[in-house]
Amino acid sequence: FMSSLGSQRRISPVTLLLPKHVTSLGLPGSLAHINSVHTKSTCHPKSNIFFLKTHKTASSTILNILYRYGESRNLTFALPLNKHSQLFYPFFFASHFVEGVSSRSVREFHIMCNHMRFTKSEVAKVMPEDTFYFSILRHPVAMMESIFIYYKSIPAFHKTRSLDSFLDSSWRNYNSSVKNNHYAHNILAFDFGFDNNAAADTEDLEERASMAIAAIERDFHLILISEYFDESMILLKHALCWSLEDVVSFKLNSRSEQTRHPLLPNTAEKIKRWNALDWRIYLHFNTTFWHKVDSLVGQEQMKREVSQLRELQAKLANSCLKDGGAVDPSQIKDAGLKPFQYGAAVIQGYNLNPHIDRQTKIKCQRLITPELQYTDRLYTQQFPELAAKCMDPFFSVPISIPGSYNFT
Ligand SMILES: Nc1ncnc2c1ncn2[C@@H]1O[C@H](COP(=O)(O)OS(=O)(=O)O)[C@@H](OP(=O)(O)O)[C@H]1O
Numbered sequence: 001f002m003s004s005l006g007s008q009r010r011i012s013p014v015t016l017l018l019p020k021h022v023t024s025l026g027l028p029g030s031l032a033h034i035n036s037v038h039t040k041s042t043c044h045p046k047s048n049i050f051f052l053k054t055h056k057t058a059s060s061t062i063l064n065i066l067y068r069y070g071e072s073r074n075l076t077f078a079l080p081l082n083k084h085s086q087l088f089y090p091f092f093f094a095s096h097f098v099e100g101v102s103s104r105s106v107r108e109f110h111i112m113c114n115h116m117r118f119t120k121s122e123v124a125k126v127m128p129e130d131t132f133y134f135s136i137l138r139h140p141v142a143m144m145e146s147i148f149i150y151y152k153s154i155p156a157f158h159k160t161r162s163l164d165s166f167l168d169s170s171w172r173n174y175n176s177s178v179k180n181n182h183y184a185h186n187i188l189a190f191d192f193g194f195d196n197n198a199a200a201d202t203e204d205l206e207e208r209a210s211m212a213i214a215a216i217e218r219d220f221h222l223i224l225i226s227e228y229f230d231e232s233m234i235l236l237k238h239a240l241c242w243s244l245e246d247v248v249s250f251k252l253n254s255r256s257e258q259t260r261h262p263l264l265p266n267t268a269e270k271i272k273r274w275n276a277l278d279w280r281i282y283l284h285f286n287t288t289f290w291h292k293v294d295s296l297v298g299q300e301q302m303k304r305e306v307s308q309l310r311e312l313q314a315k316l317a318n319s320c321l322k323d324g325g326a327v328d329p330s331q332i333k334d335a336g337l338k339p340f341q342y343g344a345a346v347i348q349g350y351n352l353n354p355h356i357d358r359q360t361k362i363k364c365q366r367l368i369t370p371e372l373q374y375t376d377r378l379y380t381q382q383f384p385e386l387a388a389k390c391m392d393p394f395f396s397v398p399i400s401i402p403g404s405y406n407f408t
Contacts, residue, residue: 043241047075048128051113052135054191055183056146058226059136060253060371063113065233067374068366069246070111077378078112078126083390085375087116090182092193095125099383106382114375118193120219132240133219137188137285138226140278141268147183149259152344156184163263167270188278192216200273209280216281222292223285231293234305238296244305248312250321250367253339256328256346320364322351339370 051066053059070077078098080087088097093116100106109126138146148163155178160166166184175181176197186196194212198205216223222239224232233247240246263271272279293302317324323331326348332338339347350368352361369377380387 045242046132046240047073047110048131049111049113049240050123050127050131050133051111052118052133052191052220053113053115054135054137055115055187056143056150057136057138057188058229058251058253059115061229061249061251062136062224063371064252064367064369064374065247065249066111066113067369067378069242071366071378071381075110076106076108077382078109079375079379079382080114083376083379083387085114085372087112087114089115090117090180090190092117093119093122095122098126099379099386101126115191117191118219120193132221134222134224134236134239135192135216135220136224136226136232137282140188140275140282141263141271142227143187143278144271144275145261145263146255146345147187149255149261150343150345151180151183154180154183156181163261164267164270167267167274186275186277188281192281194277196277198277200276202276205276205280209277209284212277212281213284216285217288223289225286225289228289230306230309231302232289233309234297234302235289235292237305244308244312248309248316250313250317250350251326252349252368252370254326254348256348259344259346316364316367319356319360320350320353320367322353326350336373337365337368337370340372 047070049066051059051062053063067077069075078100081097081099087093096102097116098109098112100109108128110128112123112127145163148157148166151157156174157166160169174184176185182190182196186194186198189198189212190196192212192215194215195208198208202208222235224236226232233249236242237244237247293299297305327350328346328348329338329341331351332349333351337349337352339349341347349370352364352368356364366374
């Protein structure tokens with residue numbers, strides 16, 4: 001399956017019922033402005049940005065891009081309260097989850113990008129009106145393989161021997177009301193704020209998929225696709241009127257080969273049936289993604305810019321990285337650069353090239369700083385006094401681990 005995914009450039013669209021106001025490009029009239037082709041002389045870089053950080057979709061790599069962009073321009077981030085790393089996921093997002101909202105200590109936020117369960121009306125209370133909303137989807141089969149390893153300890157998975165055995169018995173054993181089990185079922189739909197309990201045999205599946213797609217079309221300006229990460233970055237660059245340097249990155253949060261499990265074609269089909277809602281959402285936005293490539297950038301220009309991006313990334317890897325690429329966590333020298341390890345996954349990171357000047361070091365360090373450490377640092381920069389309080393042993397803040405926020 002994995003090799004066939006690589007060659008599967010475009011997935012043929014499925015026929016879906018779409019509400020009348022959605023155009024063939026998937027853009028409702030009010031959002032049609034991003035369809036206009038940007039040129040360097042006419043566009044202005046956008047800095048009011050909302051990114052819905054979905055799970056296991058390369059979202060940490062995008063978070064790092066946004067963190068670097070914002071930090072180097074002194075922009076203000078809508079960060080989770082009390083130095084948490086997530087916006088109280090998996091609860092539906094509420095504006096008071098953001099530090100500085102209730103206290104009114106922050107007047108204007110520019111970028112919001114930490115994990116949350118999306119609620120448009122609450123996000124809109126925090127972010128400026130002209131905010132650019134975007135997110136990223138991953139093929140549900142590849143995503144489920146990643147999730148099964150990373151969230152192996154959730155109740156739905158922890159007693160199952162393999163993903164196959166989970167899929168064979170899931171209809172019988174899966175309990176959606178048990179905490180953290182949402183990771184096992186239509187996680188994309190869940191993150192976007194929809195009811196995720198649907199499979200291929202659900203009676204109103206098509207209707208629910210169409211409603212979810214229409215809502216995402218209405219609320220988001222751009223939906224990217226992990227499988228085409230570099231193309232996604234070029235599309236984002238055009239939509240935000242950014243430069244190539246702004247969208248270059250190193251792959252973050254990736255598992256080492258030893259914790260990847262190639263799937264059989266039969267397993268892939270079972271995943272599509274189990275995650276039928278996500279599968280339909282993915283198919284739709286895979287199609288609109290390529291429409292956007294055509295209308296915003298053009299095929300030829302896309303090819304050129306993707307190769308420029310890869311060249312730039314290779315140059316950066318050459319100057320920034322000690323080992324030329326990602327290494328297992330046991331080999332990472334600096335604890336500040338070690339990514340958070342979770343479940344049965346081995347998450348790789350990077351070592352910095354020791355032979356670089358101070359200025360280059362700052363730039364390189366930002367490129368390879370994992371999510372938790374970077375979020376922590378931005379919080380300390382934005383709220384030095386509150387950060388000092390969080391360090392105080394009497395001000396006890398529970399450590400956030402993925403998906404297990406506890407209000408107690
Ligand atoms: N640039 C790029 N291109 C393609 N794929 C990428 C990229 N960056 C990260 N990844 C893969 O994304 C997976 C991690 O996703 P997230 O960072 O969203 O995970 S998390 O929910 O924040 O824990 C993880 O997938 P798996 O390795 O399959 O687990 C990463 O390898």
